[in-house]
Amino acid sequence: MSFAEEDPQIASIMWVGYPGEAGGKALGEIIFGEYNPGGRLPMTWYPESFTNISMADMRMRADPSRGYPGRTHRFYTGKTIYKFGHGLSYSSYKYKLLSAPQKLQLLEFIESGPSQNMIYQTGDGIAYILVNELSSCDSLTFYVKLSVINTGAMDGSHVVMLFGRASNVIKGAPEKQLVGFNRVQTEAYRSTVTTVMVDPCKHLSFANEKGERVLPLGEYILMVGDLEHSLLIDF
Known part of the structure; x- marks a missing residue:
């Protein structure tokens, strides 16, 4: 598939999987x-050189010292042909943030009460807490409200994908990860409102080398398309 990326005569590719008897129509x-497509890739499309990686090596995280680029959109650091979530449409879309918190305060949700002993540090000095020491993850849940604007001349469905990443570089943390997604029906030249739920305990945490789910403190970036929103998680 690498050849298609640089061929000016190939404007688009349709990947249809197993379309069934109505696939031709x-x-x-x-x-x-006659129909405005709105599909998204459910995988990362790696370059041909990725076939040099052993199929038996299923580590997710990249290892630069061994030239290993990692796997999946969460940890892969190499060149991609098409990224996870890539998709074409006869319409183009813009996003406008309507509401989202700028800061989350964790102090009241610590299981053992307010104590600096609940704050740990990585070897790089980045502070974090353990998710299982939070008294209520449900109480931290919030919603990101977005306006999705169809700037094209055709109605169509569109998948809104919200990603998140930590601003600080933390060993073992994902490059970014999918927080949530919604498919919305849009009208030409009109806007549609949608919301995506964010559970920090699930969507912004990750498992460390001990298998503990950790939630780093500091700034996170929530991303949808070219739109970015800064969220501060503080103790």
Whole structure:
């Protein structure tokens, strides 16, 4: 597939999997502009050179010292042909943030009460807490409210994908990870409102080398398309 990326005569590729008996009709409707596609890749499309990586090596995290680039959109650091979540449409879309918190205070949710002993540090000096020491993860849940604007001339469905990453570089943490997604039906030149739920204990934490789920303190970036929002998680 690497050849297609640099070929000016290939404007798009349709990956249809197993389309079934109605697949031919569906493809025709897309090719001739009767239907506005809105699919997204459920995987990272690696370059041909990725075949040099042993199929028996299923480590997720990258290891630069051994030239290992990692796997999946969460940890892969190499070149991609098409990224996880990539997709084409006859419409283009813009996003506008309507509401989202700028800061989360964790002090009241610590299991053992307010204590600096609940704050740990990585070898790089980055502070974090253990998720299992929070008294209520549900209480930390919040929603990101977005306006999705269809700037094209066709109605269509669109998958809104919200990603998150920590601003600090933390050993073992994902490069970014999918927080949540919604498929919305949009009208040409109109906006649609949607919300995505964020559970910091699930969506912003990660498992360390001991298998403990940790939630680093500090700034996080929530991303949808080119839109970014800063969220501070503090003790």
